[in-house]
Amino acid sequence: MRKGYILKESFKTWLGAIKEKFPLIAPVQDDGLTLFKEVEKVDDIVLDYGITRMPPKDLFFPQTEKMFRIKNKNNVAIELESPEKVTDELVLFGVHSCDLKSILALDPVFTTRFPDRYYQERRDKTYVIGLSCTKALPTCFCTAYGINPTDADGADVHLTELGDKYLVEVVTERGEKLAAAIPGIIFEDTTNLEAEKAKLTEKVKGEIKFIDLTGVKEVLDENFELPLWEKWAQKCLGCGICTYVCPTCHCFDINDFNRGDGVGERFRCWDSCMFSDFTRMAGGHNPRPTKKERVRNRFMHKLKYHLDRYNIVGCVGCGRCVQRCPENIDIRAIISDIKGGV
Amino acid sequence: MALENPLLPHIATITKVIDETPDVKTFQMVFDDPGVFDVFKQKPGQVAQISIFGVGEATISITSSPTRKGMLEFSIKKVGRLTSVIHQMEPGMKVGIRGPYGNHFPYEMMKGKDLLFIGGGIGLAPLRSLIDFVLAPENRQDYGKVEILYGARSSADLCFKYDLFDNWPRQPDTKVYVTIDRPEEGWDGHVGFVPAYLEELNPNPQNKVTITCGPPIMIKFVLQALEKMGYSEDQVVTTLELKMKCGIGKCGRCNIGSKFVCVDGPVFTLRELKKLPPEF
Amino acid sequence: MLKEKIKSTVTELLENKRIDFVIGYGAGSDAGTVRPAFVKSVEEVEQLIWSPFAVNNLAKFVMDHLYENIKIGVIVKGCDSRSVIRLVQDKVFPRENFYVIGVPCKGILDKNKVAKDFDLSGDLVDFTEQGDEVILKTSKGEFKLRKEDYLLDKCYRCETPTPVVYDVLLGEEVAPFRTDDYEDVKAIENLSVEEKSRYWDKQFEKCIRCYACRNVCSACNCRDCVFDMAEPNWVGKAANLSENTAFHLIRAWHVAGRCVDCGECSRVCPMGIPVNTLNRKMIKDMKELFAVETPGKNPEQGPVLGTFRTDDPEEFM
Numbered sequence: 001m002r003k004g005y006i007l008k009e010s011f012k013t014w015l016g017a018i019k020e021k022f023p024l025i026a027p028v029q030d031d032g033l034t035l036f037k038e039v040e041k042v043d044d045i046v047l048d049y050g051i052t053r054m055p056p057k058d059l060f061f062p063q064t065e066k067m068f069r070i071k072n073k074n075n076v077a078i079e080l081e082s083p084e085k086v087t088d089e090l091v092l093f094g095v096h097s098c099d100l101k102s103i104l105a106l107d108p109v110f111t112t113r114f115p116d117r118y119y120q121e122r123r124d125k126t127y128v129i130g131l132s133c134t135k136a137l138p139t140c141f142c143t144a145y146g147i148n149p150t151d152a153d154g155a156d157v158h159l160t161e162l163g164d165k166y167l168v169e170v171v172t173e174r175g176e177k178l179a180a181a182i183p184g185i186i187f188e189d190t191t192n193l194e195a196e197k198a199k200l201t202e203k204v205k206g207e208i209k210f211i212d213l214t215g216v217k218e219v220l221d222e223n224f225e226l227p228l229w230e231k232w233a234q235k236c237l238g239c240g241i242c243t244y245v246c247p248t249c250h251c252f253d254i255n256d257f258n259r260g261d262g263v264g265e266r267f268r269c270w271d272s273c274m275f276s277d278f279t280r281m282a283g284g285h286n287p288r289p290t291k292k293e294r295v296r297n298r299f300m301h302k303l304k305y306h307l308d309r310y311n312i313v314g315c316v317g318c319g320r321c322v323q324r325c326p327e328n329i330d331i332r333a334i335i336s337d338i339k340g341g342v
Numbered sequence: 343m344a345l346e347n348p349l350l351p352h353i354a355t356i357t358k359v360i361d362e363t364p365d366v367k368t369f370q371m372v373f374d375d376p377g378v379f380d381v382f383k384q385k386p387g388q389v390a391q392i393s394i395f396g397v398g399e400a401t402i403s404i405t406s407s408p409t410r411k412g413m414l415e416f417s418i419k420k421v422g423r424l425t426s427v428i429h430q431m432e433p434g435m436k437v438g439i440r441g442p443y444g445n446h447f448p449y450e451m452m453k454g455k456d457l458l459f460i461g462g463g464i465g466l467a468p469l470r471s472l473i474d475f476v477l478a479p480e481n482r483q484d485y486g487k488v489e490i491l492y493g494a495r496s497s498a499d500l501c502f503k504y505d506l507f508d509n510w511p512r513q514p515d516t517k518v519y520v521t522i523d524r525p526e527e528g529w530d531g532h533v534g535f536v537p538a539y540l541e542e543l544n545p546n547p548q549n550k551v552t553i554t555c556g557p558p559i560m561i562k563f564v565l566q567a568l569e570k571m572g573y574s575e576d577q578v579v580t581t582l583e584l585k586m587k588c589g590i591g592k593c594g595r596c597n598i599g600s601k602f603v604c605v606d607g608p609v610f611t612l613r614e615l616k617k618l619p620p621e622f
Numbered sequence: 623m624l625k626e627k628i629k630s631t632v633t634e635l636l637e638n639k640r641i642d643f644v645i646g647y648g649a650g651s652d653a654g655t656v657r658p659a660f661v662k663s664v665e666e667v668e669q670l671i672w673s674p675f676a677v678n679n680l681a682k683f684v685m686d687h688l689y690e691n692i693k694i695g696v697i698v699k700g701c702d703s704r705s706v707i708r709l710v711q712d713k714v715f716p717r718e719n720f721y722v723i724g725v726p727c728k729g730i731l732d733k734n735k736v737a738k739d740f741d742l743s744g745d746l747v748d749f750t751e752q753g754d755e756v757i758l759k760t761s762k763g764e765f766k767l768r769k770e771d772y773l774l775d776k777c778y779r780c781e782t783p784t785p786v787v788y789d790v791l792l793g794e795e796v797a798p799f800r801t802d803d804y805e806d807v808k809a810i811e812n813l814s815v816e817e818k819s820r821y822w823d824k825q826f827e828k829c830i831r832c833y834a835c836r837n838v839c840s841a842c843n844c845r846d847c848v849f850d851m852a853e854p855n856w857v858g859k860a861a862n863l864s865e866n867t868a869f870h871l872i873r874a875w876h877v878a879g880r881c882v883d884c885g886e887c888s889r890v891c892p893m894g895i896p897v898n899t900l901n902r903k904m905i906k907d908m909k910e911l912f913a914v915e916t917p918g919k920n921p922e923q924g925p926v927l928g929t930f931r932t933d934d935p936e937e938f939m
Binding site: 249271273282297304 | 349351393394395397398399421422423431435436437438590592594598605619620
């Protein structure tokens with residue numbers, strides 16, 4: 001990994017040069033929400049945000065994605081039109097360490113065994129620039145999963161704000177292309193900067209309430225039935241907020257849109273295991289018939305199933321579900337119940 | 343070059359529709375591009391996603407044996423939106439097929455063994471892919487005695503009557519037991535539920551593998567009966583049906599614990615099944 | 623203290639087996655948040671709290687117990703009590719299966735407003751109210767604030783500070799002391815057609831179709847919701863402006879005349895869509911057209927669009 005620094009005063013010039021070459025997606029303020037959106041002006045980018053309202057997964061796995069166009073003449077003549085190209089190259093800027101990790105957690109779902117063309121192409125064509133956190137929110141708990149709030153893991157280029165400079169870590173080969181957007185703008189010297197980054201890491205980690213996951217997976221491995229599931233499920237509204245704001249939830253539905261004249265499209269869209277009809281079969285049988293099974297499934301997925309399957313965390317401690325759950329169902333409190341044998 | 347797209351179906355044409363029961367039809371399909379057969383290569387017990395374009399997709403088990411080349415058969419019960427539409431389709435009409443998905447019946451492990459198939463209702467459809475595979479002349483010598491125990495609500499609800507009463511009984515060392523739930527005028531066969539008939543027949547577990555599929559309640563009692571008769575958990579194979587969308591382990595819908603039925607199933611031995619949470 | 627009153631009331635109800643369980647408020651993750659608490663035994667009563675941030679409307683949770691021979695205690699504020707009327711009038715949950723524990727309310731604090739000025743990340747240890755001032759004692763410090771500056775928007779227009787229906791009232795009735803001027807609705811009414819269209823397009827574009835607004839809504843009490851149906855597929859699952867607009871407008875019309883204006887739809891929306899403003903426009907129009915009150919405010923008044931009278935003028939026929 002190559003390291004260097006960029007002066008804050010030339011930082012926006014560098015981003016501007018990148019924006020000249022690629023569409024630039026970055027956190028911006030939009031109607032009161034901080035969201036990853038295509039940037040009109042580099043000045044619109046919010047650099048000191050806590051967490052974006054929605055996770056960056058939408059860039060690789062859009063909420064609604066047209067898969068192919070359908071021309072169906074009375075089921076006798078069928079034409080399917082697959083998009084030549086799913087996306088152009090683009091740059092995703094300003095991703096915090098928890099969200100970077102979440103992309104790594106989604107990768108094995110979509111890119112191994114029957115690689116998903118749509119995700120794969122979006123992933124291949126997106127350059128990711130990470131950004132260290134400089135402060136933590138009360139809902140942050142990335143450290144529970146061994147993630148540091150300044151980790152570069154998952155980024156092509158990673159930035160850390162340190163005084164009048166940004167420490168630049170060029171993590172991947174692809175990152176070199178971005179670093180070279182303006183030759184000479186990144187200075188190779190990193191004297192003191194790495195020590196300063198370590199200091200920042202400790203500072204932000206200190207602001208995060210540490211959630212100790214020791215033993216949690218083991219309890220879940222051994223116990224499918226625990227009273228805590230009913231306790232938490234009765235508070236649940238059965239909405240999809242937690243799954244939609246979650247950076248690692250990947251459930252989707254596939255549907256056809258039909259204009260009525262045989263022309264239409266097949267699309268996929270996010271779906272939620274919290275919805276009552278998610279697993280309900282055409283004949284009416286439902287393997288997860290009540291909120292208890294559904295709530296359990298979601299938290300088991302976060303804390304066990306994803307780990308079992310892909311050997312990578314299914315939760316990154318971003319805290320979005322904690323912030324947004326209308327009834328304050330808090331995964332940190334659930335973890336504590338699991339450990340407490342509730 | 344665009345990447346391969348596993349979610350894009352192959353176009354196929356319905357070549358024959360067989361009325362099995364008042365709510366089950368069997369559809370013979372042929373890929374419009376014959377080259378697809380070379381890559382499709384299903385194994386007994388696998389499933390496919392059938393598309394009706396503009397309506398959607400449904401997961402259907404492939405009921406024909408891979409030994410029957412150049413076509414695929416799907417037996418479809420009318421239960422929902424898509425299956426109601428497909429029931430109105432006729433030969434010459436086009437659908438989409440993608441797959442094959444899932445694991446398959448462990449036909450290698452079954453070699454040299456006697457096989458007991460236990461099916462109920464539409465549950466015979468996935469079993470039939472293995473029955474016809476085993477009974478195919480090129481494979482028959484690899485397997486021992488074949489017994490098929492099958493039941494439905496009434497005689498009209500029996501699927502694959504041409505197999506049950508004609509094709510299969512004519513095969514060497516093959517026996518077919520058919521039962522219906524309630525007595526019926528003109529029916530001189532067995533009457534009673536499948537699990538009860540199974541206990542009545544009391545088949546000896548020695549060197550035998552059972553393969554069962556049917557409604558959840560039937561499976562439950564069949565599994566209990568088999569355990570009572572002394573079948574070990576490895577001798578009992580079943581195949582599950584869960585709601586699926588992608589078929590390729592991504593959409594998250596068909597999980598039972600950490601397993602996805604679409605890629606890790608649908609075929610499980612009782613030993614494997616018992617390790618899973620009871621969410622099926 | 624209200625918290626003590628709640629606990630003693632619930633204890634008595636549980637001890638005398640007059641209710642099967644109670645739905646109340648428990649401590650949340652931070653000082654500004656509460657979490658529904660389901661208390662089934664006297665031992666669990668300790669979980670119950672009262673908080674100046676107790677915004678959640680708990681009435682709809684009874685819907686998890688339809689057709690059960692059960693009596694459920696529910697702690698309701700004035701606004702929430704209208705939801706009880708809704709569920710009873712819609713014959714979703716019978717009045718006799720409710721035990722309504724009413725809490726007279728002078729306004730609930732908006733945690734988002736308070737959090738801008740004070741650190742709410744600790745636990746709420748205690749609070750006291752003196753006149754117009756609230757002192758929040760949290761594990762991160764003690765904060766004194768003027769209530770009037772930090773109320774939920776809906777509280778500034780509350781016309782039913784005392785629950786309209788209750789089996790027991792924990793405290794003195796609070797006489798209505800505010801009126802609803804529908805300023806929020808008027809602000810949008812005053813826009814040009816193009817501006818209105820732009821405004822709502824912007825809002826509906828944000829929708830992620832999580833259905834939290836529907837799931838929290840006491841007027842959304844259908845057994846099978848049209849938005850969950852695949853056949854007929856009135857509204858597609860795709861999240862785009864067209865389908866999202868259909869979703870919100872269908873829902874607004876479906877709850878028109880029944881929406882009790884509890885404001886929960888706007889509160890729970892993760893994308894900040896003012897869902898409730900749509901419903902309030904309907905309420906405002908219906909008040910003007912039919913001289914009715916906010917649904918649920920008057921238990922005698924049925925859903926205005928679901929009421930037929932032979933002397934209706936039928937001007938439109």
